[in-house]
Amino acid sequence: MGRDLYKDFHYIQNEKTGVLFHNKSLNYYRVFDENIKKYFKSYFIDHETRFYKEVESILDTVTNEINNSCLDNYFPQESYDGYILEKLVIIVTNNCNCRCKYCYANGGSYGLNINNMKRDEAKNIIDYFVKNFRVIYNIQIFGGEPMLNYDIIKVICEYFENLRNNNIIDYMPQFGIVTNGTYLPSEAIDIMKKFRFNITISLDGDKIIHDSLRIKKTGEGTFNYIKTNYIKMIESGIKKEKISFECTYTHKHIENNISFVDLFKFFRNEFDCLITHITPVCIEKNNFLSLNKDKEIIKKYIKKAVEYTFDTILKERIINSCAIITEVI
Incomplete structure (x- = not known):
């Protein structure tokens, strides 16, 4: 088993959508992709390890490109300006x-x-x-x-x-x-x-x-x-x-x-x-x-x-x- 991914991220999900929160940057992202939601739910909510590699790969992308707008392709971020x-x-x-x-x-x-x-x-x-x-x-x-x-x-x-x-x-x-x-x-x-x-x-x-x-x-x-x-x-x-x-x-x-x-x-x-x-x-x-x-x-x-x-x-x-x-x- 690899590193503990709970240290840097939190994830919550309801029937409609999921939200990924990055602790250090305070960024949060809505998750729409059904496969990613399945992976995150399995790891963060059900505490299973069967999709660990998939979750680790996605979160590495988030960590490496946390300030890059290409993240919107993964997690369109809702703006609350105003x-x-x-x-x-x-x-x-x-x-x-x-x-x-x-x-x-x-x-x-x-x-x-x-x-x-x-x-x-x-x-x-x-x-x-x-x-x-x-x-x-x-x-x-x-x-x-x-x-x-x-x-x-x-x-x-x-x-x-x-x-x-x-x-x-x-x-x-x-x-x-x-x-x-x-x-x-x-x-x-x-x-x-x-x-x-x-x-x-x-x-x-x-x-x-x-x-x-x-x-x-x-x-x-x-x-x-x-x-x-x-x-x-x-x-x-x-x-x-x-x-x-x-x-x-x-x-x-x-x-x-x-x-x-x-x-x-x-x-x-x-x-x-x-x-x-x-x-x-x-x-x-x-x-x-x-x-x-x-x-x-x-x-x-x-x-x-x-x-x-x-x-x-x-x-x-x-x-x-x-x-x-x-x-x-």
């Missing part, structure tokens, strides 16, 4: 300091080797998307736990700032970050304050329920870390309106008789947050945390949540609810 990109998600690291019980990303690594984005990689990504899209509205910083590579977050923000100052882009995108809230260096606070980040913190409820689900590698609960860092952000001058919370709802909540309304009230009282993002856990059906057997209880909780939402509107002239309900009303 298009608008609503949101660009940048995973700055796949390292994480937590081991949440329901993690869908294998501890943040997504099953890959742990790696932090480098300065040149960040700039290359930004250059690519700025070149191919007329407008990028939102940049979402993601992980892993993105704060573990906060230096690159600063690089990304300042690079966009430089592009704007030199009139390469028309205006700055809105920056956002999804974080577990457990690690917050002062430098990271400065970055988020300067660039007016929208900050989403993962928090599953009060200390008892949260610490049973979202723990550090050592097994230690993380609620107190989050509460401390939230206070640090507020005291630094970050407005509370810029901070939101995302709660993953599990069977553990139901087992502890925690309804959606209970969560609405908790986030309002503890963090002065009126609108919370509540998402059902995404996990195997036979997992203890799965909501698969709780559908009737959830229906009841949803009904009560809607009633409570309208009660607060009518009686208090505020909306204390979750995002999915407020989007409907």
